[in-house]
Amino acid sequence: MINYTIIIPHKNTPKYLQRCLDSIPERDDIQIIIVDDNSDYIDTINFPGLNKKNTEVYFTKEGKGAGYARNIGLSCAKGKWLLFADADDYFNKGFLDIIDKYLNSDNDVIYFSASSIDNKTGKIANRNKDIVKVINNFNKEKYKTVENLIFKNWTPWSKMFKHNFIKHKNLFFEEVKVGNDALFVLESGINAKKIAVDKFPIYCVTYSITSLTFSITNETFFDERFNAKIRINNYLDDKGKDRYKIPLGDDIVISINYGFKKFFNTIKKAKINNNKIILSTIQSLIKRFLKILNFKN
Structure with missing residues (x-):
């Protein structure tokens, strides 16, 4: 039985993708799906994940962006729970021990904290500051902190989604180049009947000046x-x-x-x-x- 499906869109960062894969221990109940978004160059022999157990690699030629790639991942997912990662990020040590605690929970979405580093220097970065704030301030008895958790925390990483819930709500990512993930995450949070919050940073989101998040090239x-x-x-x-x-x-x-x-x-x-x-x-x-x-x- 597959308990977790981890979906990773990729474009032009095989070195970082390998780091991301290395952060995920091999277990029979984990399915990893990598969807390459028409990278400029593909080494079909040494591409990360091709020889990794329980890992599926899909090469797309459409170049429609990460939302399209994630939707392909969703169509192939078999896990009870869905997790998402960006290829230049990675999971922190011990994350499986944490998510295993929620394997049989009745939550629809589980929110976790995150850490952050600068990809170039390896030093601590602050891309996690907003997510850490809403996670640490969360109090299920205070409606404002619940709203902040949902409406100030739009990225799919550092969260775990019940697969059946996503299917039932027919949720998909927008197939646009920028901002494709926000509405998926917002809709998940709004429609979830039950959520959980865990302060453990299961994920490390990295900072790179060349990433789409920080660069306007044209x-x-x-x-x-x-x-x-x-x-x-x-x-x-x-x-x-x-x-x-x-x-x-x-x-x-x-x-x-x-x-x-x-x-x-x-x-x-x-x-x-x-x-x-x-x-x-x-x-x-x-x-x-x-x-x-x-x-x-």
Whole structure:
């Protein structure tokens, strides 16, 4: 019987993917699914996972992004529980002992804490700060902390989802390049009848300046990221959770790099979609100004 399916989308980071796989002990009840999202180069002989027990590797050519890759993983999943990992992250030692405690629980979603490191230096990073905060502050008797857990914690990693629950709710990832995971995680949290929270950091989320999360390489990617935020904010509006909407000030400021027309169109789109932008734009400008001053000093 397969108790856990771990789904890992991959693109162009085989070294880190191998590290991720090495962090998962071999057990007969674990199914690992790797879905390559049309990497620029594939070593079909030495590709990580090809010779690992209970590991399935799928090579896609569509290049539709991590959401598409995760959906392929979902279609092949056999486990009682679903876990997700990014190829450049990894699981922390002892994580199986922790998740085994919940193997027969009646929860739909289980939220865990996470650690973080800088991929380049190996030093402690802060990509985990938001998740640590909502996990540590969680109190099932206080509704606000439950809301914060769901609406401030949108990434699929460091969580465990009951497979039958995901099937029953017919939940899938958006097949877009950026922000494909947020609505899947939000819908899971909103629809879960029972959840659990564990403060153990089962997962290490890494920081890399070149990752999609932190880099804007061109106007096309800017548009994809901005549109993802608009979609998420519209969803939160529909749910009456507008206080959790993503501030768009940074996007307004960055848009001027692509000309005044882009700048004004970005403002227009934000306002048409009911986003307040004045305060967050001022805050973004101040932050950038202070950064310039510190650099000069």
